[in-house]
Amino acid sequence: MNASGRPIFTNAWGDEILPPPAARSIPWKNVLIALLVAAGWALPLFWGDQAAVRTFALVFGSIVLEALPFMLVGSLIGGLIEVFVSRERLTRHLPRGPLALTCAAALLGLVLPVCECAVVPVVRRLTRKGLPLSAAVAYLLGGPIVNPIVGASTFLAYAGEWRIVALRLGAGYAIAVGVGWLMGRLFARRPALLHATAGEHAPAATCGCEHNHGHAHDHGGGRISARLGAALRHASDDFTAVAHYLILGAAIAAFAQTVVERRAVLELAAIPFLPSAAMMALAILLNLCSEADAFIGASFRGLVPVHAQMAFLLTGPMFDLKLLLMYRTLFTRRAIAALSILILLAVSLAVGAIELAGKAGL
Amino acid sequence: MNAIRFYLGRYGRPLLYLAWFIALAGLLPGGAYEAFLRPEFGILLGAAVVVLLGFLAVDMGRPPTPPKPIFGETIRVLILALPLAYLSVGRGVALDSGAFETRWTGPAGATAAGAPQAAPAAPETTAREADLVGLCWNSDAYEGQTVAVEGMLRHEPDVAARYGGNGWLLYRFVISCCAADAQPAAVMLTGEMATNWTDDAWVRATGRFTLRPDQPRPVPILELGALDPMQKPRNPYLY
Structure with a gap:
């Protein structure tokens, strides 16, 4: 000990030396991520001949291949919006009142009919152009349901039952508007969008448009080829920013599809008050594309009541594992938590209302 | 670095x-x-x-x-x-009984779904070519007819216990968009079968197709006349 009571450190020869640096804490989160990614690569490389791994590979590959074109197109649309639609032009064409704007945004899927994977990069760009949170959430949730492709696939899957199509699109629209409006109110004074918290100085990949920064900017002039190039660069940035979340979600979904038995969900659904919750859980686990999920929902006809099928059809396009991860490229954690709770509550209320209406003979 | x-x-x-x-x-x-x-x-x-x-x-x-x-x-x-x-x-994999196990929700034929196509009555001696999508989702159009259909075998003793039959199902996966949303379309087999069949064997089955009323959905049944092994088709899925 020295005079101040601190231990004296010496080397092997007894010379007094500086104390060793404090032990650095192990970055456990990084170690865990690295181990998971290594395991993800090891499975196909070393156990690719196992039946379960092959089924997992097939399902995982299918989800990614199905979503990839939509994701790329969504990124491209986002890039084109970034370059060709100025903030002023966007705000000029939007309805003035916040509620009217939210109501209109939830219908955007009618003109931009993209599924839930493609809508995320589009919304990323629209929010950077000044689209308010309530409208962004309304489009994010409404776009993958209130669109003609989903309407047509639901109509086909349910063999022409217009009531189911109307219920799905109507309830989807109401939930999108309601949750969007509530999110706008809840986060009126605190930031919900990531780019708002990062401010104008957020680091981002270079867009190659003469300035190396990440904030939103207009590309009003220049040759069309240069502007198209800039749009592609923005699209490429968006794709790599979001796609790895899609892939992680697809991996989780493929795992769930490989191990979760749908008959077990049916047994759960047989317990009173649980059918809707069981079908919502199934939608969250399966991570199906909104343009195909109606066929799976229809396979439960006769096995679970209509309101539980509706719980499946409404939850999947708005909230599943891959979306939960992809929302991380858009929202703060607090906003994601609020959004998740609101979606689940709103879907529960909607299916409750459908159940009551069914019991009343409507 | x-x-x-x-x-x-x-x-x-x-x-x-x-x-x-x-x-x-x-x-x-x-x-x-x-x-x-x-x-x-x-x-x-x-x-x-x-x-x-x-x-x-x-x-x-x-x-x-x-x-x-x-x-x-x-x-x-x-x-x-x-x-x-x-x-x-x-790339070289197809969904099989492992996926059937997790995705099948029970035997089901559809009769009330939309307006089934009225089928021309086929003579009993000639088997009408059919696929499992038609038999399961447009069952009315085939009821009472002799049909020939291709698919894979799957042994489900629970089905036999509940519905009778010989415990075997004939199934095939139906894809809406991708293999992740594929769901099995299956008919229950009745009649004599050899004991050496295995799960996922590809067969061509010929027999009389009927629907057994049941809750919540009718059960599609094929009363076997003949069962022949066949090569796995290039594309194992139906759409």
Whole structure:
């Protein structure tokens, strides 16, 4: 000990030396991520001949291949919006009142009919152009349901039952508007969008448009080829920013599809008050594309009541594992938590209302 | 370390796009992608290949990006490339009884769904060609007829216990968009069967198709007349 009571450190020869640096804490989160990614690569490389791994590979590959074109197109649309639609032009064409704007945004899927994977990069760009949170959430949730492709696939899957199509699109629209409006109110004074918290100085990949920064900017002039190039660069940035979340979600979904038995969900659904919750859980686990999920929902006809099928059809396009991860490229954690709770509550209320209406003979 | 950071930042994304471009372009010829997706998705995959080529071109000519944390960027590239390894494994695979186990929700024929197509009455001596989609989802059109249908076998003793029959099902997966949403269409087999059949054997079954009323859905049944082994078809799925 020295005079101040601190231990004296010496080397092997007894010379007094500086104390060793404090032990650095192990970055456990990084170690865990690295181990998971290594395991993800090891499975196909070393156990690719196992039946379960092959089924997992097939399902995982299918989800990614199905979503990839939509994701790329969504990124491209986002890039084109970034370059060709100025903030002023966007705000000029939007309805003035916040509620009217939210109501209109939830219908955007009618003109931009993209599924839930493609809508995320589009919304990323629209929010950077000044689209308010309530409208962004309304489009994010409404776009993958209130669109003609989903309407047509639901109509086909349910063999022409217009009531189911109307219920799905109507309830989807109401939930999108309601949750969007509530999110706008809840986060009126605190930031919900990531780019708002990062401010104008957020680091981002270079867009190659003469300035190396990440904030939103207009590309009003220049040759069309240069502007198209800039749009592609923005699209490429968006794709790599979001796609790895899609892939992680697809991996989780493929795992769930490989191990979760749908008959077990049916047994759960047989317990009173649980059918809707069981079908919502199934939608969250399966991570199906909104343009195909109606066929799976229809396979439960006769096995679970209509309101539980509706719980499946409404939850999947708005909230599943891959979306939960992809929302991380858009929202703060607090906003994601609020959004998740609101979606689940709103879907529960909607299916409750459908159940009551069914019991009343409507 | 700086060199790795530089090369990862400069060439990581172009190499990733190139790998994806090669993988997708390799799936298109001969419809190899149909192991994963329904045939109509070929157009979308073609569009994806073009967009990836565009991304590759612009990323090759992009000015150097600001340095990024090497760990995060490496992990991101590894995750983005991960499906490529699984695509090579899943390429020659088809859904089988393992997937049937997790996806089947019970025997079901559909009679009230929409307006079934009225089928011309077939003479009993000639088997009418049918597929399992028609038998399960448009059951009325085939009820009482002798049909010939192809599919895989699956032994389900629980089904025999509940519905009678010999405990075997004839099934095939039906794809809406991709193998992830594929669901089995199955009919219950009745009648004598040899004991040496195994799960997932491809067969051509001929017999009389009937619907047994049951709750919540009627059960489609094939009273076997003949059961012959067959080669696995090039595309094992129905759409």
